[in-house]
């Protein structure tokens with residue numbers, strides 16, 4: 001029987017099975033199925049998906065992300081903080097600041113450690129991409145900021161942001177009313193998003209604070225989404241609800257992230273990363 005070693009980690013409750021591809025060999029064609037298998041809470045380990053920590057030719061390490069439905073995503077904010085923690089604590093990197101390659105581009109991570117244990121990670125996520133073609137999003141030519149769109153019979157004002165992966169952000173009055181499980185899956189697979197989309201609902205508390213809930217593409221409701229929190233902060237600035245250069249506290253179901261869309265144009269994300277357990281997975285074919 002085939003086996004491989006894994007580490008389960010989470011960023012604010014957004015949990016993935018991490019596999020060190022510098023030590024393990026997994027068959028490329030079987031990755032989507034493996035992601036579904038490990039994620040299954042009854043017959044697998046249980047997770048929001050699977051993340052591979054891979055060798056890179058352009059950075060010390062590369063991250064590949066699979067959602068729990070087996071689809072591959074180009075970026076994952078909570079995953080990046082966990083990959084940074086794993087890489088530092090397992091000697092893949094020795095500097096406290098280093099680059100990570102993603103399918104959505106290169107990012108820089110800066111870790112804060114205490115006695116060799118990484119507590120916080122600041123990731124420079126790069127510049128948000130706002131052209132509809134960059135999500136991709138059909139039917140719009142220019143950037144989409146508070147455009148009225150009908151989903152499942154409900155009219156919502158949508159702001160579209162790519163952080164390497166696609167996000168549709170909606171501002172609502174009360175986060176308790178976020179139509180996560182009703183409209184989330186409808187928005188996710190609307191034909192205007194040929195590669196589907198992550199849907200985020202946001203209640204502004206002040207210009208520097210927001211509540212946030214997410215329906216993730218390929219995984220459904222999760223406790224947190226780092227790229228989604230970045231997209232929400234960018235959307236708040238684009239809608240005149242927050243300011244460039246300010247730290248914005250994003251309250252997610254699993255805890256807080258600090259996001260700053262700097263004057264220079266990059267989006268900075270700061271938050272924790274935690275290890276849950278390690279183990280050996282038995283692949284039952």
Ligand SMILES: N[C@@H](CCC[C@H](N)C(=O)O)C(=O)O
Pocket residue numbers: 014065067072073074075076077078079165166198216217218219222224225226227228
């Ligand atoms: N949880 C992630 C995002 C994971 C990928 C996403 N579901 C997608 O398909 O784009 C995060 O923390 O950013």
